[in-house]
Amino acid sequence: QxxxxxxxxxxxxxxxxxxxxxxxxxxxxxxxxxxxxxxxxxxxxxxxxxxxxxxxxxxxxxxxxxxxxxxxxxxxxxxxxxxxxxxxxxxxxxxxxxxxxxxxxxxxxxxxxxxxxxxxxxxxxxxxxxxxxxxxxxxxxxxxxxxxxxxxxxxxxxxxxxxxxxxxxxxxxxxxxxxxxxxxxxxxxxxxTFTIGKKIKATTVTKTLIGTAVGITDDGVLLLKKEDGEIEHIYSADISL
Ligand code: BTN
Incomplete structure (x- = not known):
């Protein structure tokens, strides 16, 4: 090295x-x-x-x-x-x-x-x-x-x-x-992490999503559960609480 x-x-x-x-x-x-x-x-x-x-x-x-x-x-x-x-x-x-x-x-x-x-x-x-x-x-x-x-x-x-x-x-x-x-x-x-389990706002290039961060996938993608229960995959975003 x-x-x-x-x-x-x-x-x-x-x-x-x-x-x-x-x-x-x-x-x-x-x-x-x-x-x-x-x-x-x-x-x-x-x-x-x-x-x-x-x-x-x-x-x-x-x-x-x-x-x-x-x-x-x-x-x-x-x-x-x-x-x-x-x-x-x-x-x-x-x-x-x-x-x-x-x-x-x-x-x-x-x-x-x-x-x-x-x-x-x-x-x-x-x-x-x-x-x-x-x-x-x-x-x-x-x-x-x-x-x-x-x-x-x-x-x-x-x-x-x-x-x-x-x-x-x-x-x-x-x-x-x-x-x-x-x-x-x-x-x-x-x-x-503190992201998982929290209610968050995820701002991506195209939209803003609000929901609960419920986990990450095996690829490191963030899973966001929206109010309507639907799960969104977040690949890249700014996260705020
Ligand atoms: C970020 O949080 O946005 C990532 C910052 C990464 C900074 C490091 S400093 C060493 C390396 N060289 C760079 O130009 N950027 C990374």
Whole structure:
């Protein structure tokens, strides 16, 4: 496994995509101190100032069909959540599909992208951003974002120690997943989420749905039970309570 460290990049996702296209091995990691254009889900930007956060992308080459790739997003959320607890003693909650929250504010985000042929994955690029030591955020984020430091009375955490803990949780879950399948990952994800069982509002590109989140499918799709009892499959949406 190779870890490539850069001072400044546009986005570690872009660097990892390029490395993967050039044949980089599974497990290759690109980590940067600063991203000029950090990417979030749904075309959003991800604030990535130098010094305070952990911004990296991991290259995987899983022997699974492309439609199962969303399972890796949930697996990543489990690994990140467990790493936060191991490093800090704090207990984050997962918001479907992949936001990691502490006290209702986002401390980490995950962006999973794929290079694939119709029936075969070439590479999955898992981008992980964790707010570690920020003490303040830009105005528009201050109500919705937090850091490990903010949530633990100003304790500073080592980014190197944190990534080591995270990679060891990741390795555990990834190997377990490849060997035994998605079921245990799904159970663990369900235990760490607060989305399931709640009445939620799901805003998709085309519509807004209200109902109770009743579970996820084996592909990681969210199941929403509407007032009329009908079940909707949610593939991509913003969730609010
Ligand atoms: C989200 O919650 O919207 C996902 C955020 C993902 C951010 C990480 S930081 C490292 C990697 N490089 C990027 O440009 N984005 C991801």
């Amino acid at each position: 190779e870890i490539i460290y850069k001072n400044e990049v546009t986005s570690t996702q872009e660097e990892a995509h390029e490395a993967a296209r050039k044949g980089a091995a599974e497990g290759t990691i690109i980590v940067a101190d600063r991203q000029l254009k950090g990417k979030g889900r749904l075309g959003r930007k991800w604030e990535s100032p130098p010094g305070s956060g952990l911004w990296f992308s991991l290259i995987l080459r899983p022997p699974i069909p492309p439609q199962e790739a969303p399972q890796l997003t949930l697996l990543t959320a489990v690994a990140v959540t467990e790493a936060v607890t191991e490093a800090t003693g704090l207990q984050p909650q997962i918001k479907w599909p992949n936001d990691i929250l502490l006290n209702g504010k986002k401390v980490a985000g995950i962006l999973t992208e794929m290079q694939s042929d119709p029936d075969r994955i070439q590479a999955v690029i898992v981008g992980i951003g964790i707010n570690i030591n920020q003490m303040e955020f830009p105005e528009e984020l201050s109500d919705i974002a937090t850091s490990l430091k903010q949530e633990s009375e100003g304790t500073t955490y080592s980014r190197a120690d944190f990534i080591a803990i995270l990679l060891s949780r990741y390795e555990y879950w990834y190997h377990h997943y490849l060997k035994h399948g998605f079921l245990d990952v799904k159970k663990r994800w369900e235990a760490l």
